[in-house]
Amino acid sequence: MPERILETADRLFYGQGLRAVGVDTIAAEIGISKRTLYNHFPSKDALMVAYLQRRLRLVPTSTKPPGRQILDDFERLERAFGSDGFRGCAFVNAVAELKDPRHAANEIALAFKEMRRQWFRELLKRAQVADPEGLSLQLMLLVDGAIAAALVRRDPTVARAAGTAARTLLAAAGVSFN
Amino acid sequence: MPERILETADRLFYGQGLRAVGVDTIAAEIGISKRTLYNHFPSKDALMVAYLQRRLRLVPTSTKPPGRQILDDFERLERAFGSDGFRGCAFVNAVAELKDPRHAANEIALAFKEMRRQWFRELLKRAQVADPEGLSLQLMLLVDGAIAAALVRRDPTVARAAGTAARTLLAAAGVSFN
DNA sequence: CTGGCACTACACAGATCTGTGTATTACCTT
DNA sequence: AAGGTAATACACAGATCTGTGTAGTGCCAG
Numbered sequence: 003m004p005e006r007i008l009e010t011a012d013r014l015f016y017g018q019g020l021r022a023v024g025v026d027t028i029a030a031e032i033g034i035s036k037r038t039l040y041n042h043f044p045s046k047d048a049l050m051v052a053y054l055q056r057r058l059r060l061v062p063t064s065t066k067p068p069g070r071q072i073l074d075d076f077e078r079l080e081r082a083f084g085s086d087g088f089r090g091c092a093f094v095n096a097v098a099e100l101k102d103p104r105h106a107a108n109e110i111a112l113a114f115k116e117m118r119r120q121w122f123r124e125l126l127k128r129a130q131v132a133d134p135e136g137l138s139l140q141l142m143l144l145v146d147g148a149i150a151a152a153l154v155r156r157d158p159t160v161a162r163a164a165g166t167a168a169r170t171l172l173a174a175a176g177v178s179f180n
Numbered sequence: 181m182p183e184r185i186l187e188t189a190d191r192l193f194y195g196q197g198l199r200a201v202g203v204d205t206i207a208a209e210i211g212i213s214k215r216t217l218y219n220h221f222p223s224k225d226a227l228m229v230a231y232l233q234r235r236l237r238l239v240p241t242s243t244k245p246p247g248r249q250i251l252d253d254f255e256r257l258e259r260a261f262g263s264d265g266f267r268g269c270a271f272v273n274a275v276a277e278l279k280d281p282r283h284a285a286n287e288i289a290l291a292f293k294e295m296r297r298q299w300f301r302e303l304l305k306r307a308q309v310a311d312p313e314g315l316s317l318q319l320m321l322l323v324d325g326a327i328a329a330a331l332v333r334r335d336p337t338v339a340r341a342a343g344t345a346a347r348t349l350l351a352a353a354g355v356s357f358n
Numbered sequence: 359c360t361g362g363c364a365c366t367a368c369a370c371a372g373a374t375c376t377g378t379g380t381a382t383t384a385c386c387t388t
Numbered sequence: 389a390a391g392g393t394a395a396t397a398c399a400c401a402g403a404t405c406t407g408t409g410t411a412g413t414g415c416c417a418g
Contacts, residue, residue, distance in 0.1 A: 003364095017279065018279040019276065019277050019279060021197070021199040021200065022277075022279055024404075024405055024406080026404085034365075034366085035366050035367065035368090036406095037365075037366075037368095037408085037409095038364080038365055038366075040408080041365085046405095046407090090272070090275075090276050091328070094276075094328050094331065095276040095277075097268075097331055097332055098197065098267065098272075098276060098277070098331065099197050099200075099273075099277060101195065101196040101197060103334070108334075111332045112333060115329070115333070136341060136344065139329075139338065139341045140344065142325070143321070143322050143325030143326055143329055143342050143345065144318075144321050144325055144345075146324070146325040146328040146329055147320070147322055147325030147328070149328070150272050150324040150327070150328055151293070151320060151321055151324055153272065154272060154275055154286070154289045154290055155290060160321065163314060163317045163321060164321050167318040170348065173352075174351075174352060181395095202375055203375080203376065203377085204374085212395080212396085213396050213397065214376095215378085215395080215397085215398095216394080216395055216396075218376090218377070218378080219394080219395085223376080223377080224376065224377090
């Protein structure tokens with residue numbers, strides 16, 4: 003049952019924003035009483051945190067060469083941008099919406115971005131680039147920039163521009179793609 | 181008086197989010213009655229739109245060579261990220277917070293991003309790069325990515341990583357920096 | 359069959375929010 | 389001095405929100 007709550011909370015929170023969705027709405031959407039919802043989560047705030055926490059679990063794995071894996075990742079981005087219901091990065095949106103800089107959402111958002119960056123970094127180390135630290139951050143900027151641009155422009159193809167830029171940066175660092 | 185309202189609305193809306201700030205709060209902050217505020221703006225929604233509209237007016241001008249101007253721009257970013265009260269991109273945040281995709285905020289956000297991109301594009305044309313269309317978009321991705329990263333990581337120095345990436349992309353396109 | 363558990367229905371408190379209505383006061387221009 | 393403009397104070401309607409309290413219902417294990 004907590005999972006069903008989280009599924010619905012995810013859809014509504016991500017699709018409409020944290021403050022825009024009330025607990026009544028969530029409970030009604032599932033078809034449970036508000037009391038039941040509060041028996042599983044002590045507060046709306048806790049539900050929001052659990053919603054973000056649930057979005058942490060996912061990092062792709064593959065055996066292709068690093069350069070190829072990274073470019074593939076940008077192609078995955080384009081599909082994500084095109085899927086209906088796309089509304090930008092859930093973590094960035096949450097941080098932007100919650101004014102308190104000490105809110106737990108900040109840690110979770112940071113952890114997510116750090117996870118993704120680490121994935122890049124390991125691949126870059128394997129590709130023996132000179133500065134995996136710096137380059138992994140640069141790739142993250144392209145990813146997050148593409149997400150913001152796709153949200154504002156409502157155009158999934160910005161992912162392609164991000165992929166092209168990534169290719170340039172990787173090539174300049176001596177990475178090959180096959 | 182409308183300007184004083186907009187100044188305060190800007191500070192509060194940008195600093196805490198659109199939904200997080202009520203018109204009572206804005207009026208109280210200025211020290212005017214809510215009635216006065218509603219005599220200048222017909223609704224909170226109109227005030228939000230005016231707040232975003234007011235943020236449209238600003239594009240830097242300079243006589244330095246294009247490559248240098250662009251790199252300078254990324255240094256300006258770092259200063260902006262470090263200024264207290266930095267809370268990401270007002271336009272992206274607004275789009276993320278307003279679920280309605282037909283809200284006027286979307287057009288304004290798009291116009292802003294398009295303005296900034298055009299500034300890049302003109303500089304790149306002047307630098308005679310092969311694809312100013314594509315490269316200007318790539319630079320925009322770095323800017324927006326840096327904004328998101330600076331917000332989540334609470335670290336202004338990500339602007340430097342963006343600047344480094346921009347330098348690589350520009351160099352690969354044959355742009356010089358002096 | 360019975361006890362316990364989870365859920366439901368529903369009302370409610372208390373806060374907050376947008377927007378309006380109204381009567382009054384300060385100020386500036388003529 | 390008079391009149392109009394704009395601001396004020398303040399109450400209020402009506403909606404929405406989070407969170408709680410309470411009494412009752414269905415179900416499953418022992």
